[in-house]
Amino acid sequence: MRIRSISLLVLGLLAPLGLASGASAQGTYDPGASDTEIKVGNILAYSGPVSSLGVIGRVEAAYFKKINDEGGINGRKINFISYDDAYSPPKTVEQARRLVESDEVLLIFNPVGTPTNAAIQKYMNSKKVPQLFVGGGATRWDNPAGFPWTMGFQPNYQAEGRIFAKYILKEKPGAKIAVLFQNDDLGKDYLKGLKDGLGEHASAIAMEEGYEVSQPTIDSNIVKLRASGADVFVSIALPKVAAQSIRKVAELGWKPMFILSSIGASIGTVIRPAGFENAQGIISTMYLKDPSDPQWQDDDDNKRFEAFLAKYLPDVDKNDYFVTYGYVVSQTLVKVLQQCGSDLTRANVMRQAANLNFRPDMLLPGVNITTSPSDFAPMKELRMVRLKGERWETFGDVASSVTKR
Structure with missing residues (x-):
């Protein structure tokens, strides 16, 4: 190379x-x-x-x-x-x-x-x-x-995972959760934060599917996760896999609460290629302004x-x-x-x-x-966002990403 x-x-x-x-x-x-x-x-x-x-x-x-x-x-x-x-x-x-x-x-x-x-x-x-x-x-x-x-x-991944857990517990108590995660330190950090945030409810995670970055597709992983009967799906993925997960969930007709890690939440490289029609209602977090959002015009x-x-x-x-x-x-x-x-x-x-x-x-x-x-963590705040139309809309209060040691 x-x-x-x-x-x-x-x-x-x-x-x-x-x-x-x-x-x-x-x-x-x-x-x-x-x-x-x-x-x-x-x-x-x-x-x-x-x-x-x-x-x-x-x-x-x-x-x-x-x-x-x-x-x-x-x-x-x-x-x-x-x-x-x-x-x-x-x-x-x-x-x-x-x-x-x-x-x-x-x-x-x-x-x-x-x-x-x-x-x-x-x-x-x-x-x-x-x-x-x-x-x-x-x-x-x-x-x-x-x-x-x-x-x-x-902001750190464990904190983002905890923020997702808090949202799930509030909006969908009793949920059955399926998680797709990158099988390395990145994915494992997110997964730890999610489990820590769920606390005594961590058993709500019905299935975890790790994937390798080298995999050409994660379609089979998504099929297995859907078969778990989960009604919440968390996709911890960089852009290529994030887009694949959105497309496959839509193709299967699966309708879970869909939570997407911020590292895969790009409008340009993920949501648009996956299809805006397939991504409506997806939940994520952001700390940067979205240039496509009319409020920043x-x-x-x-x-x-x-x-x-x-x-x-x-x-x-x-x-x-x-x-x-x-x-x-x-x-x-x-x-x-x-x-x-x-x-x-x-x-x-x-x-x-x-x-x-x-x-x-x-x-x-x-x-x-x-x-x-x-304090070597420069950014400590995140905003929750939901996809509506062709842009992310912020909702709720600013969430702290400070990790308690």
């Missing part, structure tokens, strides 16, 4: 170097930083079973080009180097070593995937290189005492987001959840690097990442980014 690399320097996307007005000419640096450059590494799946995640890297590269076009960060341009791991943990290890030991990046930013990041967490911490804003909702990213060089980004956040896409990525689907996600996480890294000033050491990157009180564009009202030296 050919490894794909996105490097702003290689692609010729950098504006001519030159310090912005007022920028410091000298600073304190670790490998990957200088008076003129900040080298940022990234790893995600441009190929393989979850290649739809590759759009995140495209958005990040485009956003950093925008920052460079505007003069960079304190006069320094971002050199963004992104490698493909095909969602394969051994390949992730290889690419992490390449970025740290060969490319000598200052940090690895938003590496995407729960099992893939688990495979490099010890390595990154042994090297004391930031594994910053991990693209995955495992609780293991929020462990500053054990892994001080790793920080997550989005005149919203300043959305106007800036759409202007960015129009100039830098006119060919992407703005309704793809991962497009919005890439935009938000890129803004957050820029905030961290701005706070670093001219102390561009790896230790200071983590200090500044652990000192955030920030609200990037496109977060839902009530959702914020806050961190501290003892």
Whole structure:
């Protein structure tokens, strides 16, 4: 497999170097930083079973080009180097070593995937290189005492599972539940949260079906889950499988209460391909604004987001959840690097990442980014949503995703 690399320097996307007005000419640096450059590494799946995640890297590269076009960060341009791991943990290890030991990046930013990041967490911490804003909702990213060089980004999966459990217990007491889950750390985290939330009612789960990411289809899994007689179906799935589960449930004429994990709730890559008519009433959670929602038409956040896409990525689907996600996480890294000033050491990157009180564009009202030296979970709020027509509608109060230790 050919490894794909996105490097702003290689692609010729950098504006001519030159310090912005007022920028410091000298600073304190670790490998990957200088008076003129900040080298940022990234790893995600441009190929393989979850290649739809590759759009995140495209958005990040485009956003950093925008920052460079505007003069960079304190006069320094971002050199963004992104490698493909095909969602394969051994390949992730290889690419992490390449970025740290060969490319000598200052940090690895938003590496995407729960099992893939688990495979490099010890390595990154042994090297004391930031594994910053991990693209995955495992609780293991929020462990500053054990892994001080790793920080997550989005609300965690166990908490989302507990939120789903609370909703089921309230809206459908006595339910019989069937669960489809990705058979790795990602799916198991969601499943643990669901069971913890159900508590003494965890026996309501009539069947659990784990699937492998490499499976071409999960149709047979859905057939078995339907045969359990469940009247609630929870689909814990990334986009391809999420769309397959929606289509198969509709094809079978099964009419359960359908709960879909937020990682598979993209309008652009899941709901539209699966068919809006098949997805009506599905329940999920969100923390990002949906650009297709008319209520955000005149919203300043959305106007800036759409202007960015129009100039830098006119060919992407703005309704793809991962497009919005890439935009938000890129803004957050820029905030961290701005706070670093001219102390561009790896230790200071983590200090500044652990000192955030920030609200990037496109977060839902009530959702914020806050961190501290003892809190490596930047986002802690979610909103419940229900699909109506061709968009998600929020309902209920803001739900906390804080995990009690």
